[in-house]
Amino acid sequence: MNITRENIDELNAVVKVEIAKEDYNPKVEKVLKDYRKSANIPGFRKGHVPMGLVQKQYGKAVLVDEVNKLLQEALSKYLTEEKLDVLGNPLPKEQDNFDWSDDNYEFQFELGLSPKFEVNLDTKEPITHYTIVADDTMIDNQVKTIQKQYGKLVAKDEAAEGDQVTGTFKNEEEGIENTTTLPLDKLKGKRNLNKFVGAKVGDTITLKTKGLFEDDHDLVEFLKVEHDKAHDLDVEVSFEISEINEQVPADLDQELFDKLFGKGKVTSVTELKEKIKEDAEGQFQQQSDQQLLNDVTERLIEQTKFDLPKEFLQKWIQVSGEKELSAEEAKEEYEKSEKGLRFQLIEGKLIQDNELQVQFEELKEMTKERIKIQMAQFGQMDPSDKDLEDIASRVLSNQEEVKKLSEQVMNKKLLDLYKEKANLTNKEVTYENFVKEVYK
Known part of the structure; x- marks a missing residue:
């Protein structure tokens, strides 16, 4: 077997692999002998099939298989030994005059070679490395969120800013009927909010869907209308109040600190x-x-x-x-x-x-x-x-x-x-x- 390489340029090469009969023939003969032992052909006892018949029936397929195995092993070994840094895989070149009935074969493969280059981390212009800090406003808002999350709901008779009201949105023509809990701070604008402030359990409030929330997607959540419909929905809906609750924030005490971080890990608001x-x-x-x-x-x-x-x-x-x-x-x-x-x-x-x-x-x-x-x-x-x-x-x-x-x-x-x-x-x-x- 002989392997040679022709460099077309710095990024492309062609490898030629020449395989002679003595390279593959011993393996082909061994496989065919094993086939003869196990071949089940009508008219012949197992193990007594004439070798010529085995050769005729299986010879070419075994030859192709063994040559291809030998070829892949040789090519892989060559790339490793030559330390060639290739991109993708070698691509076989088409050969018009190739004939499996010959004794000796030549195969050609195109190679894509990895380029040679240097990497300089000391770039011309500096790259910004951000240090992101949590400012006081963010920390105070997070404290309020924690107090709200671990707080409790207290039932009320009359609604005020910041409360949660439970009730049912309705509009018969649009097929809207959905019972939900609505935090009043979700409403857009004073006009909508003022309709709820002072309202009592059992009251029914009339609202316009257009401009009801800052985000039209909230109509999907609270009215259960379809997403595509929410953006252009402009109808009147009623909201009958069944429950009013004030969310009382949790106290910033040791019980809350232990619940959040484990016993004794945090002992003050500062911590x-x-x-x-x-x-x-x-x-x-x-x-x-x-x-x-x-x-x-x-x-x-x-x-x-x-x-x-x-x-x-x-x-x-x-x-x-x-x-x-x-x-x-x-x-x-x-x-x-x-x-x-x-x-x-x-x-x-x-x-x-x-x-x-x-x-x-x-x-x-x-x-x-x-x-x-x-x-x-x-x-x-x-x-x-x-x-x-x-x-x-x-x-x-x-x-x-x-x-x-x-x-x-x-x-x-x-x-x-x-x-x-x-x-x-x-x-x-x-x-x-x-x-x-x-x-x-």
Whole structure:
């Protein structure tokens, strides 16, 4: 067997594999002998079928199969030994004069070669790395939300601002009849609110659906009208009040603190606010980090210039799926995926140059941390090491989970690399301003 390579240019090559009869014939003869032992052909005893008949019936199929096996093994070994970094898979070239009745064969494969390039994290313009802070307004609003969530409802005879009223919306012509609990702060404008203020149980209030709520989608929830109908609905509805409740906020006392965070973990309003700030900024950190990953990715794709074996990749896309694509479809698919492919190559280069590796212990630690968070949500605040080890082992026995976790650990390593080596400028913002800047 002989394998040679002709480099067409820096991104394309053709590999020729020459296979002689002595390379494949011993394997073909062995397979045919095994077939002869087990062949069940009418008129012959098992194991006594003439070899010529076996050769005639199975010879070509066995030959093709064994040559293809030999070819794939040889090509794979060659790419590994030559350390060729290829894109996609080798594509066989059509050969008009190929004949299986010959003794010796030559196969040709097109290769798309990975480009050579360098990645510079010290980009020309600095990339903004956001530090998102929880300001006093956000923290105070969160305290009010907690008090409301853990508060209690007190029945009343007369409605006031901030109350909840239970009743039934009706409009016979539109087929509307829905009993619901309506928080009065959901209503839009003083005019609608004033119709409820001072109303009593048993009163019926007439309302216009147009402009009843800030968001027309609330008509879907409270009146149970169809989504498509909600946006243009402009009819009168009645609302008969059956119940009025005032939501009394929970006291900021030790009982509430223990319920929220566990016994004795928080002992004052000051500590409560500190904990809210810590938790919020921990979640904001994840958003900030994800944004940094996105921004560095975009900048590296923009500034890292290299060519790709475009024609080869379009050919490969054309034939590599379940269904063969037309040349035009393959071109469109390539154009959609080119940006992602470029970043895969850039990311691979960063991982190689900085010797980033994912260790099994890192996967296990990440898994255990996530299990602890999940168990805490169900009130199990202090799981044993044995429980964590057992659950982590079960999770890591799933190869799909291991793959996902490996990607997440590697993303964390890349993020740390960007924070250390990229040209970043830090900017402290509130969450509201972060949303305005990033999503504009």
